[in-house]
Every structure is written in C-alpha cells, then in structure tokens.
Amino acid sequence: VQLQASGGGLVQTGGSLRLSCAASGLTFSNQAMGWFRQAPGKERDFVAAISRGTGTTTYYADSVKGRFTISRDNSKNTLYLQMNILKTEDTAVYYCAADRTGLASRRPNSYDSWGRGTLVTVSS
16 A cells, blocks of 8 residues: 655645645545644644545544645545645644545544655745
8 A cells, every 4th residue: 555645845824735645555435534744743633534435524623624625536546635724833744544444533543554744834
C-alpha cells in the first residue's frame, strides 16, 4: 500500500491550497479515508474523514469546519482536501490515511495505512 500526499506549500493567511493523496496497492473505493495533521511539537490531530464508496458521509474537526472540504475520486484512486481561508494555526504536516474497516474514524489508530505527509505553511 502506498499513499502519496502532495500539494503542500507556503501560502499567506486567507489563501487556499488543495492537497491530493494518490493511493495504490489497495482497493481505494473500499477504504474510508482521512486527513490528519501534525504541527511541530504537537500530536497528530484529526482534520477530516470521508466514508468508503461514493463518500457520501464526511466528518470535520471543529477547527476546519466550513473552511476545508474532503472529497474523493475513486476513478483516479485519489483523495483531496480543499483548504480555504487558511490561518497560521493550520501550519502543519498533513497526512492522508486509509481505513480498510470503513469507519472514517477521528482516531489515528483506526487507520491502517499512512502517507508520508506534505508540509503546509501559512504565513501572516
């Protein structure tokens, strides 16, 4: 299983970025998927999750609700995270993760496979 996150970078406060996570070595549509982030010196935190299949159910951390949107394209085996109205506190390494049980949990230890992460830096 390989999950490759991309799309991070440096952006100013109020700007936008779209992260992608390309998946291989698994049946992508059968996985619930999640995004997590980890800021320096902090624990890995839940950002968003999406249910398996067509992804009709999504979950968000309160801190990103209304600003971030998680989506998936099963035809491309790719997960996305559209991030708008970015704040300095969104600065972190962002990781995508796959959950073969399909729970779309907020808990990191519910996920079986993890990508390497992509760095998002929001400057004021």
